[in-house]
Amino acid sequence: MISILHFRTFSFGRILASTSLLALSLAACSGGSSGGSAGGGGIGGGLPPVAPATTAGVITEYAVPTANSFPYGITEAADGNIWFTENGGNKIGKLTPNGTFSEYAIPTGSSSPEGIAASKDGFLYFTESQANKLARIDTSGNILEGPVPTANSWPYNINPGADGNIWFTEYIGNNVAKADTSTGAIVEFPIPTLNSAPRGITAGPDGNTWFVESNGNKIGKITPAGAITEYPIPGVPGPQRIATGPDGNLWFTENASGKIGKITPTGTITEYPLPLAASQPTGITAGHDGNMWFCESAGNKIGRITISGTITEYAIPTPGSGPETIAVGSDGNLWFDEQLGNKIGKITP
Numbered sequence: 001m002i003s004i005l006h007f008r009t010f011s012f013g014r015i016l017a018s019t020s021l022l023a024l025s026l027a028a029c030s031g032g033s034s035g036g037s038a039g040g041g042g043i044g045g046g047l048p049p050v051a052p053a054t055t056a057g058v059i060t061e062y063a064v065p066t067a068n069s070f071p072y073g074i075t076e077a078a079d080g081n082i083w084f085t086e087n088g089g090n091k092i093g094k095l096t097p098n099g100t101f102s103e104y105a106i107p108t109g110s111s112s113p114e115g116i117a118a119s120k121d122g123f124l125y126f127t128e129s130q131a132n133k134l135a136r137i138d139t140s141g142n143i144l145e146g147p148v149p150t151a152n153s154w155p156y157n158i159n160p161g162a163d164g165n166i167w168f169t170e171y172i173g174n175n176v177a178k179a180d181t182s183t184g185a186i187v188e189f190p191i192p193t194l195n196s197a198p199r200g201i202t203a204g205p206d207g208n209t210w211f212v213e214s215n216g217n218k219i220g221k222i223t224p225a226g227a228i229t230e231y232p233i234p235g236v237p238g239p240q241r242i243a244t245g246p247d248g249n250l251w252f253t254e255n256a257s258g259k260i261g262k263i264t265p266t267g268t269i270t271e272y273p274l275p276l277a278a279s280q281p282t283g284i285t286a287g288h289d290g291n292m293w294f295c296e297s298a299g300n301k302i303g304r305i306t307i308s309g310t311i312t313e314y315a316i317p318t319p320g321s322g323p324e325t326i327a328v329g330s331d332g333n334l335w336f337d338e339q340l341g342n343k344i345g346k347i348t349p
Helices: none
Strands: 025-028 059-063 071-076 082-086 089-094 100-105 111-118 125-126 134-139 144-149 155-160 166-171 175-179 187-192 198-203 209-213 218-222 226-230 239-244 250-254 261-265 271-273 280-288 292-296 301-305 309-313 324-328 334-338 343-347
Touching: 071 111, 071 324, 071 334, 071 343, 082 111, 089 111, 125 155, 134 155, 155 218, 166 198, 175 198, 175 209, 198 250, 209 239, 218 239, 239 271, 250 280, 261 280, 292 324
Parallel strands: 111 155, 155 198, 198 239, 239 280, 280 324
Antiparallel strands: 025 144, 059 343, 071 082, 082 089, 089 100, 111 125, 125 134, 134 144, 155 166, 166 175, 175 187, 198 209, 209 218, 218 226, 239 250, 250 261, 261 271, 280 292, 292 301, 301 309, 324 334, 334 343
């Protein structure tokens, strides 16, 4: 059964296109695995814990049930489970702390889900880059989808803002957008630098939303009202993801230059080179241990950097696993996806 939710139109300043509503089509998704938990079927996908190359952490890997699912975005929801996008499998996945998977098919075929984030309203929101949609899923697996105003914008990374809205980047559309979770209205804000290719986005400690420009080689800041400030990064670093640290600064990965960067809310940038310049760092998040944790896609490692800049690396057991994004769980562990290994990994801090 399809039901349409209608929201009233809002009028905003600095809207790139006429503000359209996220008129969401409700569809109960199917569970892709048989047996196990209600709503999606569970498969125990846990592998035995494998000790990494160092003794400071333990990595456990869990094989995703769908082959070639290409797990990409990852986050923890209010239900205490780990949720992730399956870019190749066209599903949203859920993994319990004890290793049980559930998978939920996305109604739109070949949607290419990318980023995913949990919101205070109890839903998880995710982007569909190929389908050009913003969608949400509840913890029972019911999915709502709606179009992004700019055609072929390629919605990419997503995160809740300090203002209570959901903010996301449009990689090809060259916009930063926000969605009102109560009405579904989407507002888009054009980035001053053309073809900047925005990727990672996060809520800042200053009440603003911060993002990276992977082609523009800048860090961007956008106020709740839509005013954008850009801060150039030295060289051609190709920034990928960004996260707020426990020190009140923003930390980001430099994929092309093999560095971890830090920017203060006032715009001062500090960079920390990784041991291997070609490690291609990607996702980054703050851990409960007071450090920042990140993925090394080419280095096949999970890295940790203290707020003073000391770096430690942990080898992932599966060779060439291609870790992309990482999130902290309420259990204190760090959870990450392995795109090429088709697994979800966990590392104890």
